[in-house]
Amino acid sequence: MMPQTGNGAQGSAAPDLAAPAVRVRMYDVGFGDAFLVLIPDGTGTRKVLFDCGSIAQGSASMVEVTRRIVQDVTDPDGTARIDVVVMSHRHRDHVSGFAQPVWDQVEVQEVWMPWTEDPKDPLAREIREAQSRLAVHLDRAIQARLAAVGPGTAEEARIAPFGEMAMNALANEEAMRTLHEGFAGRPRRRFLPTLKPDESTFETPALPGVIIYVLGPSRDQNVIAQMDPPAGRSYLRLAEDEAEAKGTPEPFNPSWWVTEKEYAANLEWQHLLTPAGDRSKIRELNADREGVVAATLDGSVNGTSLMLVLHVGKAHLLFPGDAQWGTWRVAMSNPDLRALMKRAVFYKIGHHGSHNATPKEFVEDILSTDVWTMASTRTRGTWPIPKSELMAALAERTHLIARSDQFGQVGADFTVEGNSYIECAIQL
Secondary structure (H helix, E strand, C coil): CCCCCHHHCCCCCCCCCCCCEEEEEEECCCEEEEEEEEEECCCCEEEEEEEEEEEECCCCCHHHHHHHHHHHCECCCCCEEEEEEECCCCCHHHHHHHHCHHHHHCEEEEEEEEHHHCCCCHHHHHHHHHHHHHHHHHHHHHHHHHHHHCCCCHHHHHHHHHHHHHHHHCCCHHHHHHHHHCCECCCEEEEECCCCHHHCEECCCCCCCEEEEEEECCCCHHHHHHHCCHHHHHHHHHCCCHHHHCCCCCCCCHHHCCCHHHHHHCHHHHHHCCCHHHHHHHHHHHHCHHHHHHHHHHHHHHCCCCEEEEEECCEEEEECCCCCHHHHHHHHHCHHHHHHHHCCCEEECHHHHCCCCCCHHHHHHHCCCCCEEEECCCCCCCCCCCCHHHHHHHHHHCCCEEECCCHHHCCCCCEEECCCEEEEEEEC
16 A cells, blocks of 8 residues: 655555545644544545644744644635544643634534543543643742753753743643634534443544544543642642742741751751761752653643544554553553554554653554554754654654654655645555
């Protein structure tokens, strides 16, 4: 099965131009995700948009990217239409593009979001509010640290990535308002998976002939508990809102206080004095607390990612969002879901090629050979994304790999449209 190739180039075999094909288009958003799936249905094309966001611009701004997507989904009658919009999770690099007003003119039939976005679900609301409060406090703490160390310092370079993590988890209110209330056509909202186990596989009139499998996020209480970072909650309690903290009395009167120097000088207290080396380690741990909390918060939001398989004709397309180990572990331990993932002929590489997605077991024991793979990614400072070992392991399974940060190196099996998008065509 070979697709049409870019610039008239040919793959190892000529494609069957008469055969229907599902096309997956990866837009260059920089560091983020925006994937458009185009599904033939006999009379036209059904369109599914997975995410639209970025935290680091690619070849074009998000304003330009969203305009291009809207242009690409506009039908001959001049109306922009998307059958299903999928929000994998609420991170900024997956939703920021939905803050653009252009979406008000796009007709949408359905919007799918993780169950943790359901405004009527008490547990979902608790999780969202905890994550949002922590993100606000963390952002405030990191900004204060950055102001204290000053620009251009090694400490600033170390702390800045944690600020990006906090920003990524902030509320993104305008984008979320669009997803919950916006678009033309009064779309139906689905929060997945539903409470009914038999609805983890479903079909919808919006996508005739397509079977949707929901692999995550889990509704299991133990998995949800793992999403709620204990370190984050502890820090949240210590970092109360400044307005609430004003006027809080100290636990001891100042007359009880002694300085470190005074304490060290008192011979009666020498046996209680922490060794200098241990004090240094404690200070280092304290200095890294924002990094620990930021990474935990980032993982907890990623833990709510939708993980979906679309079954179109003979093709199974796997979209895991930024799902991390909890979701993967549950899916891989279920024989039916494991077999389903093994049939995937397309894989959207999880979490931009990060180390905390795409388990080794999945690559080596489940992922089929010659599967189409796409990574929407960009190198970000010292972040190990995309993980070189992961990309090398994927390359051993398939040569059909496209990266959004390597437009010029994409193989002839893919179609490249300028710097706008990379597309693969999977014959059905």
